[in-house]
Structures are given as structure tokens and as C-alpha cells.
Amino acid sequence: MRVRWSALFDALLPLIATLAALLIGAIMLLILGANPISGYAALFEGAFGSMNALADTAVKATPLLLVGIGICIAFRSGVINIGGEGQMILGALAATGLGLAFPDLPGIIMIPLVLVVGFVAGGVWGGIPGYLKARFNVNEILSTIMMNAIAVQGMNFLLRDLMIDKLQKGAARIPQTARLSTAYDLPRLVPTRLHLGALIAVILAIGVYFFLWRTTIGYRIRAVGLNSHASRYAGIKVPRYIILSLALSGAFAGLAGAVQVYGVNHFMITDGTAAGFTGSAGFNGIVAALFGQLHPIGTIPASFLFGALLVGANKLQRVTQVPAALITALNGLVVVFVVSSEIWRRKNARRRAIQALEANKAGEPQPAIPVNPQEEEHHVG
Amino acid sequence: MWADLFTGSVLVGLLSSGIRLATPYLYAAIGETFGQRSGVLNLGVDGIMLMGAFSGFYVVFLTGNLWLGLLLAIIVGAIMGLAMAFISVTLNAEQGISGIGVYLFGLGMSDLLFQKLVNNVETVRGFQPLHIPLLSDIPVIGEIFFQQNILVYGAYLMVPIAWFVINKTTFGLKMRAVGENPEAADTLGVSVAKVRYLTVTFGGIMSGIAGASLSIALLNVFQQNLTNGLGFIAIALVYFGGWRPGWVLIGSLLFSMVNSLQVWVQVIGIEIPSDIAVMMPYLLTIVVLVISAQRVRQPKALSKAYERMD
Numbered sequence: 001m002r003v004r005w006s007a008l009f010d011a012l013l014p015l016i017a018t019l020a021a022l023l024i025g026a027i028m029l030l031i032l033g034a035n036p037i038s039g040y041a042a043l044f045e046g047a048f049g050s051m052n053a054l055a056d057t058a059v060k061a062t063p064l065l066l067v068g069i070g071i072c073i074a075f076r077s078g079v080i081n082i083g084g085e086g087q088m089i090l091g092a093l094a095a096t097g098l099g100l101a102f103p104d105l106p107g108i109i110m111i112p113l114v115l116v117v118g119f120v121a122g123g124v125w126g127g128i129p130g131y132l133k134a135r136f137n138v139n140e141i142l143s144t145i146m147m148n149a150i151a152v153q154g155m156n157f158l159l160r161d162l163m164i165d166k167l168q169k170g171a172a173r174i175p176q177t178a179r180l181s182t183a184y185d186l187p188r189l190v191p192t193r194l195h196l197g198a199l200i201a202v203i204l205a206i207g208v209y210f211f212l213w214r215t216t217i218g219y220r221i222r223a224v225g226l227n228s229h230a231s232r233y234a235g236i237k238v239p240r241y242i243i244l245s246l247a248l249s250g251a252f253a254g255l256a257g258a259v260q261v262y263g264v265n266h267f268m269i270t271d272g273t274a275a276g277f278t279g280s281a282g283f284n285g286i287v288a289a290l291f292g293q294l295h296p297i298g299t300i301p302a303s304f305l306f307g308a309l310l311v312g313a314n315k316l317q318r319v320t321q322v323p324a325a326l327i328t329a330l331n332g333l334v335v336v337f338v339v340s341s342e343i344w345r346r347k348n349a350r351r352r353a354i355q356a357l358e359a360n361k362a363g364e365p366q367p368a369i370p371v372n373p374q375e376e377e378h379h380v381g
Numbered sequence: 382m383w384a385d386l387f388t389g390s391v392l393v394g395l396l397s398s399g400i401r402l403a404t405p406y407l408y409a410a411i412g413e414t415f416g417q418r419s420g421v422l423n424l425g426v427d428g429i430m431l432m433g434a435f436s437g438f439y440v441v442f443l444t445g446n447l448w449l450g451l452l453l454a455i456i457v458g459a460i461m462g463l464a465m466a467f468i469s470v471t472l473n474a475e476q477g478i479s480g481i482g483v484y485l486f487g488l489g490m491s492d493l494l495f496q497k498l499v500n501n502v503e504t505v506r507g508f509q510p511l512h513i514p515l516l517s518d519i520p521v522i523g524e525i526f527f528q529q530n531i532l533v534y535g536a537y538l539m540v541p542i543a544w545f546v547i548n549k550t551t552f553g554l555k556m557r558a559v560g561e562n563p564e565a566a567d568t569l570g571v572s573v574a575k576v577r578y579l580t581v582t583f584g585g586i587m588s589g590i591a592g593a594s595l596s597i598a599l600l601n602v603f604q605q606n607l608t609n610g611l612g613f614i615a616i617a618l619v620y621f622g623g624w625r626p627g628w629v630l631i632g633s634l635l636f637s638m639v640n641s642l643q644v645w646v647q648v649i650g651i652e653i654p655s656d657i658a659v660m661m662p663y664l665l666t667i668v669v670l671v672i673s674a675q676r677v678r679q680p681k682a683l684s685k686a687y688e689r690m691d
Contacts, residue, residue: 032497080477132667137674139620141424141477142666145613149663157656273606283485290478323496325605328489332428335482340472 006348013345014291014302017337025330034320046315047308055192059264061307063088063256063278065201067285068292068299069208070126070252075294076212077245078225083129083144084253084282085274086151087122091254092261092277093155094121096268097163099180099261107183114184115200115258122254123247125151130246134239140246148282152274159270176269186263197259201303204252208296221245253282279310280328287331290338306331389521395645396638397525400533401599403630403637405430405591405608407536409615410622410629411543412587415580418547418624420560420682421469423581424480426588427612428487429461433589435491438596438603439498441505447597451532454593455586461487462585466578473686484612492605499603507601508532532590532598539587543626556580560680563687573687588612614666621669623677632669639665 026036047057067084074081095118102110129147132138159175168174186195212218223231224241232238257278261268270276288306292298309331313324409426416423437454441447465483468474508530517527547553558566559576567573591612596603618636622629643658 082481132671136671138667138670139674142613142617142620142670145610146617146663146666146670149610150660153656153660153663157654157660160656161654275606283481286478286481287485323493325489325492325496329486329493330489332482332485332487332489335485336468336474336479339479339482340468340474342474343472346473 006352010345010348013341014293014338017341018291018305018334020337021330021333024333025326028326028329029320029322032320032322034322039316039320039322042319043309043312043316045312047312051190052192053311055190055194057304057308057311058198059193059195059307060279060310061303062195062198062201062263063260063281064285064288064306065205065299065303066256066259067253067281068289068303069201069205069296070249071286071289072208072292072294072296072299073212073221073245073252074249075289076225077221077241078228079130079133079242079246079249080141081126081129081144081246081249082141082283082286083126083147083250084256084285085278085280086144086148086282087125087250087253088257088260088278088282089151089155089274090125090250090257091118091122092257092268093158093163094118094254095258096177096180096261097158099184100163100177103181105183107181107185110181110184111186111262114262115255118258118261119251119255122257123251125254126250127243127247130243130250133246134242148274152272155268155277156270156272159268163268165267174269177267179267180262182266184262185266186259193264195259195263197263200259201256202300204255205296205300208252212296217241217244253285256281256285284310284331287335290335391645391649393521393524395641397528398644399634399638399641400525401529401637402640403633404533404536404594404599405611406615406618406633406636407539407630408587408591408594409612410618410633411536411539411626412584412591413616413619414543414622414624414626414629415547415556415587416577416584417619417683418560418680419556419577419580420563420680420685420687421466421577421581422476422480422616422684423462423465423469423483423584424477424613424616425461425465425483425487426480426584426591426616427608427610428484428491429458429465429585429588430592430595430608430612431487431491431606432461433458433592434596434607435494435592435603436589437593438505439494441507441597442499442503445506447508450597451590451593454589456589458585458587458589458592459582460585462582462588463578465585466581469581469686470574470577473688476684476686488606491603491607495603495605502602502604504602505597507596508598530598532594535590536594537630540626540630547626552576552579557680560682563682567687567689573689591615614662617666617670620679621673623673624680635669636662636665 029036029039046053048054067088071081095114098117099110099114125147129140129143132143133140156175159177163177165176165178168176186197188195189199212222220236221241221244223236224238228238268277284306288302289299292302309327313327316322317324409430413423413426433454436457437450440450440453461483465480468479469476510528511531513527517523547556555566555571555576558571559573563573592608595607614636618629618632621632639662643661646653646658647655
């Protein structure tokens with residue numbers, strides 16, 4: 001019984017960590033002179049209060065989920081991909097470029113094509129740090145961050161120059177593209193802003209689950225993450241899987257960028273920063289994936305939750321005058337708390353192992369230890 | 382056009398601003414060197430810098446007292462460094478990811494406070510150039526090196542101090558031992574936790590000063606995401622420098638000179654798209670990371686939590 005309680009506690013850890021972060025958020029609201037209860041009520045209302053609010057939450061959750069399932073792949077293979085922002089931008093640029101170049105094709109042909117191109121472009125942008133790590137042992141955390149900065153400048157350059165809307169030339173020169181053909185808009189699912197991309201993301205999350213746990217390649221990716229030395233002795237070509245997992249991780253972020261353009265924005269514009277386009281989804285996708293315990297299926301509700309936080313933050317800002325930046329700060333706290341709470345999970349796992357050992361010693365029949373199959377697979381990095 | 386770069390006054394301006402712009406990199410990277418030498422990778426540097434930059438800026442904005450601003454930046458940096466130490470040493474959390482959490486916290490929090498408390502483009506009167514007597518009168522050299530503000534001098538002073546502490550003191554020896562082989566250090570009676578708490582907190586303080594050097598000495602403004610990833614470049618410079626202060630200095634200078642060149646190229650009006658010019662330092666960082674990964678070996682226990690087996 002005791003064993004089962006501690007397993008339940010493990011499963012609830014991310015939730016407890018989030019509640020702790022929200023509690024700190026409440027204290028911050030108090031200090032800033034806002035009523036935390038009405039603040040959070042506004043946040044909840046803004047995220048779930050109506051059909052449109054729910055749809056907006058799902059729309060905000062879509063890039064988080066796509067980035068997040070990529071993060072699951074990378075982190076499971078032991079590489080840390082901080083480059084989601086840049087990979088999203090590359091995916092968006094490639095997909096937008098293609099859509100602008102061929103404005104007169106039927107949507108049924110073009111939509112799949114631009115999504116695939118976004119996927120591939122993000123994959124290349126993620127694959128570069130993967131190659132640098134596998135071949136030259138370059139720290140992927142730092143290289144992916146640098147790739148983000150390079151992608152932003154590339155975007156600014158392209159939107160100011162090659163891809164700029166012809167109408168902007170000579171006029172105000174706002175760095176933006178023309179609107180993409182309406183034939184290429186991702187279909188809406190219900191009469192709200194909810195678009196096909198959300199459905200694609202959920203299906204892909206399930207697909208990635210099967211990929212990671214039901215295929216040989218997925219098994220090898222996880223093996224490399226668990227113990228790269230042992231994997232090498234077992235004949236797995238570790239460098240190849242490092243490149244593959246970073247490329248795949250980037251590819252899903254790239255797809256997120258393409259989906260953002262064709263599902264929501266329908267053109268590209270830059271304010272000079274990455275967040276201006278991504279809304280920091282490249283970072284928040286990491287938060288969602290961690291919250292979902294680096295499991296693609298778990299990342300689905302996690303993305304929805306963080307999508308809700310982001311949508312609700314605007315309402316929070318209107319009601320309490322507390323800037324929506326609060327949510328960025330709280331997301332940071334959630335990451336810290338979720339990662340820090342791993343210590344209790346490890347302690348629990350150790351205690352369970354000792355209990356099992358002692359039960360064994362006493363000559364009792366070995367209890368079926370309800371160890372979650374993912375239990376030992378949680379080491380990252 | 383390019384010839385304009387090599388006229389005397391432009392060259393002096395370029396070098397002088399290059400020397401000046403290395404300041405935030407130096408503070409942040411030297412501080413991070415201490416943490417990493419003891420085995421802790423603190424990826425939250427950029428977030429701590431932002432908080433230090435805002436708190437320093439805000440105090441100066443309110444009171445005009447620069448030293449009070451610097452002091453608050455130091456205190457805020459110390460608190461955040463201490464928090465990072467608690468997370469990575471006491472709670473043994475995965476350092477790469479928790480550092481990103483600290484970064485996001487600093488990014489959001491500094492923005493939140495700025496919007497709530499200032500919410501305007503405001504400039505402050507920051508640290509003014511301090512002319513070193515006699516030396517600043519030397520033609521060219523004086524203008525480049527000895528007419529900087531005090532935080533710039535402080536950054537360069539940190540390099541020999543850091544070298545001395547790391548290589549010539551007992552604490553430095555303990556720090557290196559903890560970073561290379563914590564088990565052995567522990568066996569010899571060195572408290573791994575204590576050493577790491579000290580180095581990471583010191584790194585936080587240095588990041589706080591690095592942020593303040595931007596907001597109250599170099600740029601004299603604050604805005605959302607003022608650092609723009611500078612803290613991450615500083616971490617890359619620690620790798621480039623092979624965890625040695627002297628090489629960290631060379632890396633920082635290389636970087637700030639490229640940055641300064643990039644700015645001056647645009648000032649003179651040479652036709653390079655500005656976005657491409659801004660991209661250069663980041664491309665350079667990747668090249669630098671590739672080179673340094675071949676050249677030096679990182680501290681063995683870097684980013685590995687140490688759990689005592691009691």
C-alpha cells in the first residue's frame with residue numbers, strides 16, 4: 001500500500017511543483033497590489049471561460065505541443081535542445097518562402113508540402129548542433145542557443161529584403177511578407193480560431209509515443225539517453241542517434257513554426273526578436289515537455305495547461321494591471337520546481353528498491369513491484 | 382569605404398569601445414568560471430544579469446546613487462546565485478534544465494518589474510569615464526585604455542585576481558579538486574557542498590555586476606531582455622577559455638572587438654545588411670566552441686550532481 005502511495009506521489013510531483021509556482025505567483029500578485037484570487041479567476045476565465053477562449057487556448061497549446069514532443073525525443077536521448085525558437089523560425093521561413101513562391105497551386109497539394117518543408121528545415125537547423133556535438137563534442141546547449149540568435153537575424157534580414165511584401169517596398173518598409181494565398185490556410189475545425197494544426201499535433205504526439213517505445217530506432221534513442229557507454233558497447237552508433245534525435249527535435253519545432261504561419265498568422269512579420277514570432281514557444285515547449293514527464297502523451301495535457309496560462313495571462317493583465325510577463329517568470333519557476341522535485345522521486349525509487357530487497361531477504365515471495373516502466377528512464381543529460 | 386575603418390580616429394574609437402564592451406562578458410564569464418571549475422554549470426547567467434541590470438538601474442533611476450545601484454545588483458545576484466546553488470547542490474537537480482528555469486524567471490521577472498515600476502524609456506546618468514592621471518594623457522593608448530569608467534577597470538582587474546585565487550590559493554585547490562573528483566575531495570575532508578555554494582553564489586554576484594555594468598555604466602538604460610543572450614555567450618566564452626581566466630579574457634576581447642567592429646562598420650556606412658553584421662558574433666561563437674572543444678578538456682565533474690552515499 002505504501003508503495004502505491006509513493007508511486008502516486010511521484011505522478012503528482014509536477015502538479016505539486018506547479019501549485020508551488022502558482023502560490024509564489026499569488027504572493028507576487030499580492031506584493032504588486034493585486035488580489036491573487038480575482039487575478040487567478042481572471043486567468044482561468046480568460047483561458048476556459050468561453051468557446052472562443054478554449055479554442056484560443058488550444059491554438060496557443062499547438063506550438064507548445066509540437067515543440068514539446070520534439071523535446072521528449074531529444075531529452076530522452078540525453079541531449080538538451082534549447083534551440084526550439086530558432087528551429088521554429090527556420091521552419092516558418094522555409095514554409096512561407098515556398099508558399100510565396102507558388103501562390104497558385106491547390107491547397108490540398110500545397111498545405112502538406114509546406115508543412116513537410118517546415119519540418120525538414122527545422123530538422124536541418126536542429127541537425128547542425130547535433131552534428132557538431134557528435135563530430136566535435138560541442139556542447140549542444142550553447143550551440144543551439146547560438147543557432148537561435150543566428151535564425152533571428154536571418155529572419156530579420158529575409159523579411160526586410162528578399163521576402164518583403166512588394167507593397168512595403170518604397171512605402172513604410174515594415175519588415176513583413178505579403179499575405180499567403182487564402183487557399184493555403186489550414187482548415188478551421190469548429191467555427192473558432194481552432195485549426196487543423198492542433199489535431200495534427202495531437203496525432204503526432206501519439207505517433208512519437210509509438211516511435212519511442214515501439215520501434216527499434218526509438219528504443220536505441222532511449223538507450224543512448226540512459227547510458228551512452230553501455231549503448232556503444234551494445235553496438236549502437238551513438239553519434240548517429242545524437243544527430244538523429246536533435247534533427248527530429250528540430251523538425252517538430254520547425255513544423256510548429258510552419259503551423260503557426262499557415263494556421264494563425266498567414267504571413268510573417270518581425271519586431272526584431274525571436275519571441276515576436278514564436279511567442280517563446282521554443283522555450284515554453286520545454287516547460288510543457290518537462291511537465292509531461294518527457295512523455296509525448298503526457299505532453300498533450302501539459303501543453304494545454306501552459307497554453308491556458310499564456311492565454312489567461314492577457315486577461316490577468318487587463319483585470320489586475322499586472323504585466324503578462326509574470327507568466328514567463330512563473331514558467332521559469334515551474335521548470336526549476338519540476339526539475340528539483342526529481343530528488344523525491346529518486347528517494348522514493350531507492351526506498352522501493354530497498355523494500356523489495358528486504359522482502360526478498362525475508363524469504364517472502366517477491367511482490368510484483370509496481371514500478372512504472374518509465375521510472376528508471378528519467379535521467380536527462 | 383573600408384579604408385575609412387583604418388583612419389586614426391575611427392581605429393581609436395573602435396578599440397576603445399571594444400575594450401569597454403568586453404566588460405559584461407568578463408564579469409559574467411569570470412564568475413561562471415568559478416562555478417564550472419567546481420563542477421556546477423549555471424545556465425541562468427543571463428537571467429541573473431537581467432535582474433542585476435534592472436535592480437541597479439532602478440535604484441539609480443530613483444536615487445541617482447550609482448554605488449547603491451551596484452550594491453543592490455550585487456545583492457540580487459547573490460540571492461539568485463544562492464538559489465541556483467540550492468537547486469543544483471542541495472536538491473541535486475539537473476543543471477542544464479534548471480538553469481534555463483532560472484533564466485526564464487529572470488527574463489520574466491525583470492520585464493514584469495520594469496513594466497510595473499518604470500514602464501518608460503528612461504535613461505540614467507551612469508558611471509562616467511575616469512581618467513587615470515598621467516596614463517590617460519598618453520596619446521592614443523591613453524584614449525583607448527585609460528579613459529574608461531570604473532566598472533570597466535574592475536572587470537579587467539578581476540582577471541588576475543581570479544587567476545590567483547584559482548591557481549595559488551588553498552580555496553582554489555579545493556575548488557579544482559571538487560570539480561575534477563568530488564568523491565576524492567570529500568574523502569580528504571573538503572566539503573563539496575560548501576565549495577560549490579561559494580563558487581555559484583560568487584558567480585551570481587558577478588552576473589549581477591555584469592548586468593549592472595550594462596544598465597548603469599555602458600548603455601544607461603533598461604528595457605525588456607536588455608542582455609539579449611549576452612549571458613549565454615559568456616558561458617560559451619568559459620568553454621572557449623578552457624576554464625582559465627587569461628583565455629577567458631582573450632575570448633571576451635575577441636568577442637567585443639568583433640561586436641565593436643560590427644557597430645563601427647555600420648556607423649561609417651559600409652554596405653553590409655545590419656542583420657547579417659549582428660549575426661557575426663554568434664557565428665563566431667559556434668566556430669569558437671568547435672575549436673575549444675578540440676583543444677581543452679572540461680572539468681570532469683562539470684554539471685554532475687554529487688550525492689554523498691551516507
